[in-house]
Amino acid sequence: MPTLLKVHGSQNQFFILDQTRLAQPLTDPELRQLTQRITDPKTGLLGGADGVLVVDKSFREGSQAQMRVINADGSEAAMCGNGLRTVARYVAGRDHRDQFKVDTIDASLRVRKQDDLAAVVPAFAVEISPVRFNREALPFDNLGYDRLLDTPAPELWPQLRFSAIAVPNPHLISFVDRPALQDDVLGVIGRRLNGENPYFSDGVNVNFAHILGQNQLFVRTYERGVGFTNACGTGMSATSLAFVLLHPDQASFDQPIDVFNPGGKVRTIVHYQDQEYWIELIGNATFTHRIAVDEAVLHQGNVQAADCQITETGEQKAYQAFVDQLPTLGLVD
Numbered sequence: 001m002p003t004l005l006k007v008h009g010s011q012n013q014f015f016i017l018d019q020t021r022l023a024q025p026l027t028d029p030e031l032r033q034l035t036q037r038i039t040d041p042k043t044g045l046l047g048g049a050d051g052v053l054v055v056d057k058s059f060r061e062g063s064q065a066q067m068r069v070i071n072a073d074g075s076e077a078a079m080c081g082n083g084l085r086t087v088a089r090y091v092a093g094r095d096h097r098d099q100f101k102v103d104t105i106d107a108s109l110r111v112r113k114q115d116d117l118a119a120v121v122p123a124f125a126v127e128i129s130p131v132r133f134n135r136e137a138l139p140f141d142n143l144g145y146d147r148l149l150d151t152p153a154p155e156l157w158p159q160l161r162f163s164a165i166a167v168p169n170p171h172l173i174s175f176v177d178r179p180a181l182q183d184d185v186l187g188v189i190g191r192r193l194n195g196e197n198p199y200f201s202d203g204v205n206v207n208f209a210h211i212l213g214q215n216q217l218f219v220r221t222y223e224r225g226v227g228f229t230n231a232c233g234t235g236m237s238a239t240s241l242a243f244v245l246l247h248p249d250q251a252s253f254d255q256p257i258d259v260f261n262p263g264g265k266v267r268t269i270v271h272y273q274d275q276e277y278w279i280e281l282i283g284n285a286t287f288t289h290r291i292a293v294d295e296a297v298l299h300q301g302n303v304q305a306a307d308c309q310i311t312e313t314g315e316q317k318a319y320q321a322f323v324d325q326l327p328t329l330g331l332v333d
């Protein structure tokens with residue numbers, strides 16, 4: 001019987017579905033419908049999730065697997081950093097390998113097993129690339145600039161400055177003070193730019209970052225196709241790059257940056273090699289539940305708890321213990 005996994009990276013929650021284990025892989029409309037149903041926070045499976053990570057056969061030479069990212073609303077994203085760590089752990093266990101490449105829409109990305117963050121908190125490092133700043137890569141329009149790098153954009157919000165970075169999924173970043181992190185400005189901007197709007201025609205992930213100190217950030221994200229999330233791996237990676245570029249007195253290339261988020265903490269390292277930026281994202285890859293389900297139920301486009309056998313792994317307790325020993329920042333409820 002095929003098994004869905006419920007997983008998270010910094011509490012950014014997903015289901016993993018391995019299409020290679022099915023007699024008949026799900027079609028794209030089936031994947032969309034299944035995702036929309038099982039991720040619903042009220043009526044979905046195990047409290048829903050932010051999306052479904054689809055594992056499939058690799059399509060580039062030298063890669064071990066392919067990852068597709070289906071957001072909760074059924075849209076498909078080019079990349080997912082927290083998700084890639086969990087897929088890396090899944091493929092590493094399935095194929096008995098610690099280091100390999102995973103194909104995504106735009107690139108084959110390196111992944112590598114790391115030492116556990118704590119007892120029963122496995123960790124992986126993943127490559128975040130390619131990085132682009134140009135208007136067409138995001139894309140954005142009608143803001144009067146070809147790129148945004150700490151640029152005032154009063155059309156988006158009068159008092160803030162913005163950076164737009166594709167990694168390659170699109171991110172808008174603003175460095176803010178404590179009060180701005182706590183009020184609803186992020187939600188207002190996120191909802192506006194992810195509905196019908198003249199600026200970001202494909203929507204955009206919006207990140208508010210607060211500098212905590214030398215090599216330390218807090219990042220909160222409103223995700224395209226999802227809404228508020230506990231953490232966004234590509235968002236924290238793009239924000240780390242902006243941190244290094246805009247605040248060189250507080251962060252540098254090739255040096256670890258601790259990035260706190262509402263779901264925990266990750267570590268990023270920003271690199272510049274061969275005239276390209278790339279970011280290493282290191283953090284937990286936690287499996288919370290194994291869900292054995294009949295393939296026919298998957299094809300019907302919904303899975304209810306009554307349709308399957310659910311086994312809790314016990315890893316969430318260990319993850320919570322890891323989070324409990326992090327400093328209390330009091331930034332977001």
Ligand SMILES: N[C@@H](CCC[C@H](N)C(=O)O)C(=O)O
Nearest residue numbers: 077080081082169232233234
């Ligand atoms: N949570 C992810 C990003 C998922 C995709 C995003 N919602 C998009 O549409 O670009 C991450 O950890 O990177």
